[in-house]
Amino acid sequence: MELFHLMHLYVMMLFQRGHKRYSSLTDLELIQRYKEEANLFTIPLLYERYGHLVLGTCIKYLKKYEDAEDTTMKIFGELNLKIEKHAIQHFKSWLYQVTKNECLIHLRKQKTVQTPIHENLLQAEPLESEEQLERELKLTKLEQAIQHLKEEQRICIELFYLQDKSYQEISDELDIPLNTVKSAIQNGKRNLKIWMESHEE
Incomplete structure (x- = not known):
């Protein structure tokens, strides 16, 4: 079964009962709960709300479903650390930027792997390399x-x-x-x- 769907199944099974009293909270209220008490339900609930949107954005940038799926899991896997570091006022817009940045990082790494640095030096003129x-x-x-x-x-x-x-x-x-x-x-x-x-x- 695909990782994205496994994650969704995990969320639904684990939090089917306990998360009901938290599901009515706004994004910012969930984030505040996490910062104050490391609330267990924050990240899974945010995943439930925005996992499909993050995946869709990743597919748009990365084109390959497998890469998009891996990047989506990475984003939500590290989301707690980012939440602790940032003062977030509009979570959806902030998450979009986080997703975009992760996609760009992935594309740059992929480009580096596919085109070794010695090939770049051989193929490009010095001025072009400096400008790039x-x-x-x-x-x-x-x-x-x-x-x-x-x-x-x-x-x-x-x-x-x-x-x-x-x-x-x-x-x-x-x-x-x-x-x-x-x-x-x-x-x-x-x-x-x-x-x-x-x-x-």
Whole structure:
């Protein structure tokens, strides 16, 4: 039986009785319970709610079902550690970014395995290699910078640029004023630039 379905079966069997009183809690309430008391039901309930969405996103990026399944299990397997480290205000948007980052990491590792470094050096001109490396470094630095933004700025930036949502759509989704969205994106862009410039080697 496929791993994804085994995990789902495990969740349903193990928590069929005990998780009923927790299933009505919101995502943030579950996360708060976990941070306060290492609540046993938090991760399985979040998996029940979002496992299929994470798997779907992984399939979109990775194309292969087996890779998507493995990455989904990895994400939920490490979710407790990430929850402890981050102040999360909008779990679904935050989980989407975590999923996207894991997919990109997987693709980069896969590319490295499939194309040994000595082949890259032989096939590419020196200038092309330097430009490619510079782009990779900037992308990595940008991903790091985004994680240092205030939560509201980070979420608005991700929704606007990564999910191609309009100001109004973000305002409606987060239930915040339109001007707050515009301000968060402008301030987020400025803070990204400041952070990246301050971390230039």
